Amino acid sequence: xxxxxxxxxxxxxxxxxxxxxxxxxxxxxxxxxxxxxxxxxxxxxxxxxxxxxxxxxxxxxxxxxxxxxxxxxxxxxxxxxxxxxxxxxxxxxxxxxxxxxxxxxxxxxxxxxxxxxxxxxxxxxxxxxxxxxxxxxxxxxxxxxxxxxxxxxxxxxxxxxxxxxxxxx
Numbered sequence: 001x002x003x004x005x006x007x008x009x010x011x012x013x014x015x016x017x018x019x020x021x022x023x024x025x026x027x028x029x030x031x032x033x034x035x036x037x038x039x040x041x042x043x044x045x046x047x048x049x050x051x052x053x054x055x056x057x058x059x060x061x062x063x064x065x066x067x068x069x070x071x072x073x074x075x076x077x078x079x080x081x082x083x084x085x086x087x088x089x090x091x092x093x094x095x096x097x098x099x100x101x102x103x104x105x106x107x108x109x110x111x112x113x114x115x116x117x118x119x120x121x122x123x124x125x126x127x128x129x130x131x132x133x134x135x136x137x138x139x140x141x142x143x144x145x146x147x148x149x150x151x152x153x154x155x156x157x158x159x160x161x162x163x164x165x166x167x168x169x
Contacts (some may be wrong), residue, residue, distance in 0.1 A: 008053035045069040113166040123158035
């Protein structure tokens with residue numbers, strides 16, 4: 001199939017799926033060790049390609065799928081780090097604390113997690129890489145293959161959104 005072939009055409013999309021789905025699933029399985037999760041991410045990657053088919057040239061379809069799949073995996077890893085960090089910090093001796101305070105802390109934590117989860121993917125990704133993984137903007141830019149200015153802009157927007165949410169409290 002030539003470069004002018006569009007992945008928006010059903011038969012072309014189906015052919016890409018037939019050619020790439022198994023390899024993509026294996027790639028993800030080797031990364032995470034969970035076949036069911038790998039299959040879910042493959043479906044999500046193909047769904048995103050279909051939803052963006054006009055922007056994805058046929059020659060870049062495989063690259064697009066692997067990039068999306070890898071980002072899905074990395075987002076899950078980041079999420080697990082956040083959960084693990086919270087669980088580690090959650091084992092503080094709370095027997096001596098005021099029940100009202102404990103309730104407020106729990107509510108704030110839920111709002112914070114919800115707010116972070118509601119950020120657009122790019123902003124959430126940059127925010128978590130900086131605040132959880134402690135990466136510098138330059139390192140984030142290299143990992144995401146974007147400019148440092150783009151990282152700064154995403155972080156600024158993420159912080160602005162989180163600030164607005166915290167003021168509603």
